[in-house]
Amino acid sequence: MSQGDLLHVVTEDDISDARRRFGHGIVWASAALLAVVAIAQYMQMSGARDFGFQTWRPTLYAYILWAVCLCWSKVLIHGEHGKRTLFVLPAALFVVSLTVFPLLFGIVIAFSNWNLASPLGRQFNGLDNVRQMWADPFYWNALRNMVWYTLAILVEYVIAFGLALLLNAEIKARKFFRVAFLLPLMLSPVAVSWMVGKSMLEIRFGPIAKLARWLGWENPSFFGSPEVARFTIMVLDAWTFIPFMMIMILAGLQAIPKDLTEAARVDGAGPWKAFWEIVFPLMLPVSVTAILIRIIFKLKLADIVINLTAGGPGGATDTVTSFIFREYRDRSNVGYGTLLAMVYLVIIILFMTILMKLAERFAAPRT
């Protein structure tokens, strides 16, 4: 990022001392109020004294008040400069309070035994959850499945690239095809898993099962064996998300200057050669972006699995998210589930960092 503002503004700020003091004053006053309310609530929770609070809402309101005062004080103290801060500050406060705080809280939960259904409440249990995770074959199985699901993206990419090439060809009714190809992305995964996964794949009357029988598959069952079930989930998820990659690749294809492909043709390169030597290398940056974003979405895959197979048969289709979802639904064990999610987050961060570093090197323009 370059130094200094892109937008140069000359401002004259004459901020009186009183105004500055008032600005500092409201921040500290609201912070003090927040602290008092939070301490009072904490005392009530730990049973020291009863203030008659029903929920933690008062602390929430005090926090919101503090956030508003902080934003306002920026303008009071820094004048014109503060108004610039005001562009970013609300979003930053929003994200920090909704992710950083729950994440810190989540780390505390992750090392405790906390069954929401039991009256005992939260109990710190050290590394017990880690040990349990280490010995939990289903969690490792879910992680292994995620590797398979992620690898499936390569096939999705090839199909998406093919479709983008088709759409980029000289065709009629391009708009119709583009809209039609885009529609699966708009459909709710839940509706897809019911109407496609359960209805169209239904063994007796589902049209796809009928087609499979007609094609010679004696006894089509799409969720019977582990491999087939995993494949079915992959196909369903691919069906919803291929449009996304296709649109990005199509945008990349359309950005390629026509002269380049023309020149290749004049030089006598066949379409195959022109594709591999000109189009594909030019498409690398877009492809890498599309695949990276697709991986991010793939790692969140859960809706279809939860609704369609609930992880079965035997955990073959489980994703980490659906596994933790059931872990909570069946045993309402918040502590263990949170630990699993935290470990997953660490794995994702490591994986994505390495991947982005690799992508940077790979997609860098070669001279």
Next chain:
Amino acid sequence: MTSQARHDDETGTPLVLRLGGKAGIYLLLILWAVICLFPIYWTITTSFKTAPNVMKGALIPWLDYQPAWLGWRSLGLSPETIGASSTVRDEFMKRFMNSTVVSITSSALAVMLGSLAAYGLSRFSYRFGFMKNADISFFFLSQLILPPVVLALPFLVLYKELALLDTQIGLILLYTLMVLPIVIWIMRDQFSSIPTELEEAALVDGLSIWGAFFRVILPIALPGMVASFILSLVLTWNEYFFAALLTSTHANTLPVMVASQTGSQGISWWSMAALSFAAILPLIVIGVVLERYLIKGMTAGAVK
């Protein structure tokens, strides 16, 4: 196509092959269009079937089977039941309204917060502690890789303490958080394509920074805002995971209602189909009508 270009095409490949190639392209296009559209067709037609028709796997209405209003009657939305009061329809409308309110509010909130942040980051240099602009941008965008499951259980506990479980506000906050990185991604791309001379002129004319932003920049950046709004709408309307965890009776959204339709005597496919279709219809309409903006949103930042 000019004759020159056609001549070049024909040097390598015979005409027959080229015609075959053209037909092949259309064949593949039509095949994939069928793959994309058939499930929607199946959903619509199934919602007009009766039990025997479903069991037969009938495909074409009036030819294979006689359409009936069974599925829509079970939602209270068929011609006979639309006038009368119906508890099922009230239930459906409640879920529909929940989905509408939650997705529109959170998308609007995300577009508002996200546009402001993206504008600030594209125009001024900041220092929040050790974080400079690039770090702040990365901080916002890195939220995208945060899987929902990491936040889900802490939020469940927090919302329970804050009495936000099963409320629309709780869902709105989370959904806003979920789509905010995407909005910032799109809007950053949008703002960086607007020359700073525009604001400079406005500032010379005596507008304040915020005045210049609202009067000069926002109207130009509107397409980007619409694009990010539509994309957010799609994501929040279809969101299932948080809604399933954090709502139970009051704030259920449509996906949760669809997912919980298993009756005791099997699945009544006709009503399932009607419900699914009602749930996906708004987005199909948006997809067809506002396809341009969707594509703009999805390709933001992809092509330099």
